[in-house]
Amino acid sequence: MAHTADHYYVPHGSHWPIIASIALTTGVVGAALWFNGHASGEMVLFIGLALVAFMMFGWFGTVINESLKGMYNEQVDRSFRQGMMWFIFSEVMFFAAFFGALFYARELAVPWLLGEGAKFATHDYLWPNFSEAWPTNGPGGVGGQFETVGAWGIPALNTLLLLTSGVTITLAHWALKAGDRTKTVLWLIATVALGAIFLGFQAYEYIHAYHELNLTLESGIYGSTFFMLTGFHGFHVTIGTAMLLVITIRAAKGHFTADNHFAFEGVAWYWHFVDVVWLGLFIFVYVL
Amino acid sequence: MTTATATHDDHHDHGPAKGLMRWITTTNHKDIGTLYLLFALIMFFIGGAMAMVIRAELFQPGMQIVDPQFFNSMTTVHALLMIFGAVMPAFTGLANWLIPMQIGAPDMALPRMNNFSFWILPFAFTLLLSTFFMSGGGPAGGWTLYPPLSLQMGDGFPFLIFAIHLAGISSIMGSINVIVTILNMRAPGMTLMKMPLFCWTWLITAYLLIATMPVLAGAVTMLLTDKFAGTSFFNAAGGGDPVMFQHIFWFFGHPEVYILILPAFGIISAIVPTFARKPLFGYSSMVYATASIAFLSFIVWAHHMFTVGMPVTGELFFMYATMMIAVPTGVKVFNWVSTMWKGSMTFETPMLFAVGFIMMFTIGGFSGLMLAIAPADFQYHDTYFVVAHFHYVLVTGAIYSIMAATYYWLPKWTGNMYDERLGKIHFWISTISVNLLFFPQHFLGLAGMPRRIPDYSVQFADWNMVSSIGGFIFGASQLLFAYNVYKTVKGGKKATDKVWEGADGLEWTLSSPPPYHSFTEAPVVK
Amino acid sequence: MKSRIARGVLALTTGLLAGSALAEWDLLNMRKGVTSTSHEVHDLHMMILWVCVVIGIVVFGAMIYAMLKHRKSKGAVAAQFHESTTMEIIWTIIPIVILVSMAIPATKTLLAMEDVSDADMTIKVTGLQWKWKYDYVDGEGAGISFLSSLAPEHNEARLLGAGMDEAKLREKFGQTYLRDVDNPVVVPTGKKIRFLLTAADVIHSWWVPDLGWKKDAIPGFVNESWTRIDKPGVYRGKCAELCGKDHGFMPIVVVAKSPADYAAWVQAQTGAAAAEAASADKIWAADDLLAKGEQVYKTNCAACHQLTGTGVPPAFPALAGNPISNGDDPMGQITTVLNGRPGTAMAAYGPMLSDVELAAAITYVRSSWGNSGSAVQPAEIKAAR
């Protein structure tokens, strides 16, 4: 075939995207049925997720193959990098919505309910007995009394873990650039391990919150913002860890060269992004 | 401005696959562009049919045709289809067709993802429309989805939310593709400041999309958890605030309306110079104006919420910021007029639509400016005055630009000339009827008719009838458009490569129709 | 039909000759209204409108001139200029100056509108699907409280299948179709009235054009606004924020009375309220309860549960044949109606209706459409509160 690396590689028709669309749709239909309390929901959701996984293997497999065959030139590589960067930016904006909700609720809504600022009538007429500033589950006491998770226990430890993992992945990158495969793989394994430990702690903390602190997703606005922010973050750590695992295997197989390893860098950027979001969480959700 | 040396496609590649699979699996920017445009047209017709139901019920006072709940879902879904199903995909389709040809690239940067962005859409909109058949019916809380009302929806609710998620994923991927294509795939010599304005406006639109669609996704996710997972984001009893949704929604929603108009500015900036036979006036100030509009669009959102009881400092800030947008938009209008000034103009159909755009968009802009004045908006808000405003900018703005673009580039895409006489008839019927349709809505709003109502008091009867008649004629005249496009795709007088005497830009250096792969060998731009 | 079209054409031509004496100005432009606020807003509106018209004439004038003169068929040869920094600066500065000169009066008006201090009396307005509740909180008339919904004849005429068209509506209701309520909100003229706006279910918006503003009524929060009406009269408005199925049928009627007339109205109201309270303690005859119940049900419940009690399942459950409406123990039904069902459209009617009204409505439900539940006395409601 005529494709060589001096042309920008434009793939032929591919069936992966349509499979991806079907997979995603199946997944969300399943989730929607499930939310509606439909018996078939979980099943359909599961099929959808399985299809998504199948699609990812297939699609990424194709890309990896093409990459290994040297079909991508530098320009293609740049496209991938830029694409990844803008994808991460979109993720940042997704988190921004939830941080925005946190700030709005803390700085505006709750003070208004407490009768501060221009809306004192709100307090006088609707919620005269409400006096609980942040953290709060609101004037209706939604979800009942709860306690918060202290910042300086597990969360601080988790911060340390993630920061360390930022270092280990950088060390892996240096090793990769130096062409040292063993070291690359070792540092990557360390990073994966740190991510997994973080998740373990996080799961422990959730169980603790639910069982001992009565802090749940339903604990008013505090519980809502706390669990949605940390939950989506945890979800991203899970994805990040899975991606790290994949590139660890690929690194071990020798897929990356010192100057051609987009997949590695993409994952590393993603990991740093997850890291930075955590710092934001640690400061705004736990410490302040 | 730009000339290409070299190379039409003589790269003997396997042409496209055959049959349906060609379209399902395609990674070709032209095929995908065609799919997007076709999809947009279908959505425009379905959304338009819903508008016809609205206009038929409003033809006279009293309830005659649909019940109020169904009426509300017509309004809601009409808007969702038109915005997310018709205008946005149409612009993305144009981007797919034109950007690679205009910057001298072989294709979009990420072709497989390009296919994915398109093919999510039919699924997303099937989900959305399927809610009509579920218990509780279609969404009826307005396209703005304000809680707590939107949470009262029946079984369709999670389907609605996920449909929005899917459409959002599609837009984000589409935008990533546009940005990367423009930043990474330009032919040698095609500097950013030589790019056609359509590419510029799309580049900036894509930034807006990537920055705001995820915020919308966040907002609707919170709706979902408020309904199903017991969170209290929008519930005062739990310490949340229903108005918080509005802030998050409009942080997306206002940039969204510029997403719906910036590519239109790019189209008009391509067409006016061609038919004035004179270079675009103030190219660089056009670029800066676009960027300023995009920047300002992030700090004006609460002008949709002047009546929610914000602190007065907030109202003042958002009022001032909103008014500022008139300045860069004015620059654009003045530049178009200056481009026409002392030109040598002819008025083929694309130019007619472009001129129609400039005038009627500006009228919509003026009413926008009136809405921006907070104390006056206390009267205008949620009345037909607002409906008139946004249909002027959306229908005679966005939709007109898409029609103009279709007439302008269709001969290039198909190699056939469209029927000029029919095009002109389409323009004139549309333009007369669309003003019958939307101009009286200003009067209705000022006289006190709220929006989103299925029935009204008798003093609004006359104008509503005029508006409905205009609506039916406008709707019917779109059949002429569809027929003209169909006829041109099927055959017709052969178009030359350059098509228009005054046309300028790389796409006109390709054959009509262009080869399946445009620039496999990058042209050199001088 | 013909005459309608003829009138449409007439309206259109007069509209095109905008402002001509033929057309009723009210049908083309914002109303001047009856408060100082509404006058200021109207003036502001006219000012921006004229500024836009003038700019429009200049811009479109230039464009049309170019289109007529600089066309190829007229032999025009294209000039090639395409830049002028001077021009760009001019047409950036001039709009800024125009905008600043608009912003100044707008700011003044806005600040005045938001100043709710020194009010003579306060009325709390609560939006509900799909009616308004008014509580006179302080000032003359404090303690008065009532619900206000679309007048029943209108409510019947607006149903799908009522067979109404414009001519019939004009004949039956004159100019007020959909603009009458059962209980208008009565206010004195010349007094600064502070409104507190909130809602019980979804967001509504309280708007009377003649007062010059609208403000959203948001569940869980209270917004404030004020008005001072100059002259006695009846001023009509509507709910302006989409609030569900019957958003279009949620009118507002403000009756402004001179202070003396207002005082008389307050007298009458407090008298009626006292009588109502007293009647809650007596035992009601079944027929009286039923008759009153039908009225209460029609205005408060029928929007959702329908006149025939069939509801609109699954959104709104049927009350006819529903176990909750039958049997000897009415407590389930009483608590449902008193406290509502949080998170659904079923609002708590305890704070909205009196003991008598609630007893009547529940008794009506329990003995209509084939239901055979026991009757309920006001005293039982009082005890259940």
Ligand code: HEA
């Ligand atoms: C393509 C879409 C589009 C565009 C381009 C605009 C453009 C503008 N819009 Fe509009 N708008 C909508 C789509 C759009 N809008 C929609 C969909 C809604 C309703 C949403 C909903 O509630 O459902 C809405 C609602 C809306 C509101 C809220 C109204 C309400 O609900 O109460 C406001 C308020 O400020 C507003 C303002 C403006 C302004 C100031 C502009 C400006 O950008 C206009 C600038 C242009 C000009 C001013 C004309 C040209 C300029 C000159 C010739 C220069 C000289 C002029 C002067 C100095 C005056 N818009």
Ligand code: HEA
């Ligand atoms: C890009 C966006 C877009 C476009 C193109 C349109 C196009 C049209 N819109 Fe819409 N509209 C919105 C965006 C748009 N609208 C939004 C955002 C809202 C607010 C929603 C809300 O409040 O939540 C709204 C609301 C809205 C209302 C107010 C409803 C209400 O408040 O209750 C009305 C009423 O007249 C209306 C009418 C129309 C009409 C007649 C057209 C016409 O231009 C449509 C013309 C097209 C066709 C008719 C289809 C093509 C032809 C056929 C299908 C052939 C058959 C035709 C015949 C037999 C006549 N629209």
Ligand code: CUA
């Ligand atoms: Cu209440 Cu609309």
Ligand SMILES: [Cu+2]
């Ligand atoms: Cu806006």
